[in-house]
Amino acid sequence: xxxxxxxxxxxxxxxxxxxxxxxxxxxxxxxxxxxxxxxxxxxxxxxxxxxxxxxxxxxxxxxxxxxxxxxxxxxxxxxxxxxxxxxxxxxxxxxxxxxxxxxxxxxxxxxxxxxxxxxxxxxxxxxxxxxxxxxxxxxxxxxxx
Numbered sequence: 001x002x003x004x005x006x007x008x009x010x011x012x013x014x015x016x017x018x019x020x021x022x023x024x025x026x027x028x029x030x031x032x033x034x035x036x037x038x039x040x041x042x043x044x045x046x047x048x049x050x051x052x053x054x055x056x057x058x059x060x061x062x063x064x065x066x067x068x069x070x071x072x073x074x075x076x077x078x079x080x081x082x083x084x085x086x087x088x089x090x091x092x093x094x095x096x097x098x099x100x101x102x103x104x105x106x107x108x109x110x111x112x113x114x115x116x117x118x119x120x121x122x123x124x125x126x127x128x129x130x131x132x133x134x135x136x137x138x139x140x141x142x143x144x145x
Contacts, residue, residue: 058070079094
């Protein structure tokens with residue numbers, strides 16, 4: 001019996017010097033995704049740069065004690081695992097980080113769109129309630145897919 005192990009690919013996204021201590025930086029990947037990098041007390045964190053609530057750029061947010069807060073609607077996320085601390089909020093996608101030779105590498109994992117059914121359900125709820133914000137959010141999430 002042959003066992004095949006697929007290693008997840010690491011992607012270099014920035015130089016360590018590009019993200020000053022206490023600062024955030026957005027980087028655009030070749031596939032168009034925007035990733036947020038945060039330097040918190042010398043440790044680098046990587047997340048999706050769009051708030052899962054309404055898509056606001058998280059590099060504009062504030063970080064305190066390892067908690068990232070979106071400046072738009074105040075949703076808060078754990079930088080380590082992406083868990084949302086507020087109701088009506090999806091968790092934030094985070095990525096493993098490795099710093100090698102002063103370069104920041106992240107492990108993107110499986111980029112397959114896994115939440116299509118959930119986002120279609122959100123669109124349906126918005127259409128039924130005639131809630132334009134919910135409809136807009138669902139369409140944006142589906143397009144981002």
